[in-house]
Amino acid sequence: xxxxxxxxxxxxxxxxxxxxxxxxxxxxxxxxxxxxxxxxxxxxxxxxxxxxxxxxxxxxxxxxxxxxxxxxxxxxxxxxxxxxxxxxxxxxxxxxxxxxxxxxxxxxxxxxxxxxxxxxxxxxxxxxxxxxxxxxxxxxxxxxxxxxxxxxxxxxxxxxxxxxxxxxxxxxxxxxxxxxxxxxxxx
Numbered sequence: 001x002x003x004x005x006x007x008x009x010x011x012x013x014x015x016x017x018x019x020x021x022x023x024x025x026x027x028x029x030x031x032x033x034x035x036x037x038x039x040x041x042x043x044x045x046x047x048x049x050x051x052x053x054x055x056x057x058x059x060x061x062x063x064x065x066x067x068x069x070x071x072x073x074x075x076x077x078x079x080x081x082x083x084x085x086x087x088x089x090x091x092x093x094x095x096x097x098x099x100x101x102x103x104x105x106x107x108x109x110x111x112x113x114x115x116x117x118x119x120x121x122x123x124x125x126x127x128x129x130x131x132x133x134x135x136x137x138x139x140x141x142x143x144x145x146x147x148x149x150x151x152x153x154x155x156x157x158x159x160x161x162x163x164x165x166x167x168x169x170x171x172x173x174x175x176x177x178x179x180x181x182x183x184x185x186x187x
Contacts, residue, residue, distance in 0.1 A: 005043045006138050009111055013048070014057050024051065040137055066093040067185040070112035072103040072129070073147065074122050078170075082116060085174055091182075100124035107133055112142060113185050116177075119148030119159070127155075127162045134163030143184050147172065 002009075007025065011018040024030040025041050030051045032043035052059050069092045073079050079096050086092040095110040097103040100121045107115065115133070119126040126146050133139050146159050149170035156167045165184055168177060 003045045005045070005048055007041050007043070008108075008138065010043050010048055012111070014052060014055075035137070038137070066091055067114065068093045068095065068110060068112040069181065069185075070095045070097065070103070070106055070110055070115045072097045072100075072106075072115060072121070072126075073118035074098045075118070078118075078147075081174070082177070085178060086181075089178065098122075100126075100129045103129050104132065107139060107142070114143045114145060114165075114181060116145050116147055116181070117164075119146050119151055119155075127159050127164075130159065130164050131162045145180065145184065 005013070007021045008018050010030070011021045014021065021030065021043075022041070025032055025043070030043060031047040032041055034041055049059060051057075069086055071079050071082050071086075071094065073082075076098075079098070083094045083096060086094050095106050095112060097106040098121075100123050103115070103117065103121075106112075117126045117129060121129070126148070130144050130146070133142060133144065143165040144163060145166045145168060146156075146164045147168045147170060151159075151167075151169070159167060166180060168180065
């Protein structure tokens with residue numbers, strides 16, 4: 001369960017614009033804090049819940065309790081397999097993308113806890129996607145697991161240095177994948 005939210009996440013949960021959340025934050029109607037040395041605001045869960053109650057916003061949209069997993073792969077069969085297994089598991093909410101471009105959009109909209117990222121995408125390599133996501137402070141807690149069948153040990157090390165949490169080689173054992181995923185998201 002998430003304890004700290006960005007203004008964008010709070011806006012999505014409350015179904016308000018991010019500007020509205022920022023105005024409420026800046027006026028003191030929504031309590032939180034700024035990250036030292038930056039303009040970024042963070043809102044603790046209890047402050048968001050209080051704000052939602054005071055303004056008649058249903059709190060059921062706050063959190064399903066499920067971890068969000070974004071699967072990024074251009075192989076539809078792999079995406080369907082992983083998505084099906086994770087949905088049946090019941091602990092995960094699943095989103096999908098088939099390119100680096102779609103992964104960027106989905107990351108901003110879906111706000112995943114973990115991204116299962118294919119290394120060889122049609123438009124860009126996974127390490128570029130990984131670095132781009134990790135550069136954004138909003139996604140500093142998003143975990144990335146790279147999945148690939150065509151990769152060398154030195155590339156794996158470079159991926160881990162670029163911000164990936166772990167690496168899984170294709171073809172993979174689905175049980176091992178779900179166990180690794182569960183350990184990364186602590187469920």
